[in-house]
Amino acid sequence: MKEDLMDIICCPLDKHDLDLEVDERDDEEVLAGSLVCTECGESYPIEDGIPNLLPPDMREDAPA
């Protein structure tokens, strides 16, 4: 994801702003990292350049 996406994305649960933590990036975009809600503290992963901002109970790896 390109960093300017931070202007519009938010926590899907409470719609508060997110903090970006970068693990890996190239010239254009963030490839791996996480997005952490400034209000509820929920952490959302960025993998292969695509942020996963599904509510945690909809994540594939979440327990049913």
Added chain:
Amino acid sequence: MHGDVAVFDRFAWAYDRLMPSADAGALAAGLAEADRDVDRVVDVAGGSGRALRAVSAGERLVVDAARGMLRQATRHGLATVQGDAAALPLADDSADAVTIVDALHHLPDRDGAIREAERVLAPGGVLVVAEFDPSTIRGRGLVATEHLVGFASRFDTPEQLHRRMAAAGLEPVLVEDGFGYVVAGVRSTA
């Protein structure tokens, strides 16, 4: 997995080859209903970005629950976010237009998706929904086929979608009628 997401993850590789390209003219007519300039367009449940690729706009973002579909969209140079249509990870008033193209029938919570679209639209922004009318002859065939391949699809008639949008506070206009129809709902500027 949620609704039809798992089916889309399995079929992402074939989707662009199997599906016809969305009617760009009808989409553009829907977007033209906006009471503001359309720079940022968000395609909700936009999958591989098939519809969004036909739309010209400054910023184009695909939101979809199925990661396999988003990888296809990324390859076409579109910005992508994995997210749920009924719990959009987008700020209030952040989009000039939201599109839901041939996808509303796949969403488990259609009213939730339309309410969320209304929330992220800036005043004067437009929600454009392209759907298939299940009351037409071709529509009845499509309903049968989708159920046969394992989708849990539920289709609105234009009248039902009209009511759904009005209930969410949008002003709906039928832009194109027929088997494939388009309704545009404008968020009031007041």
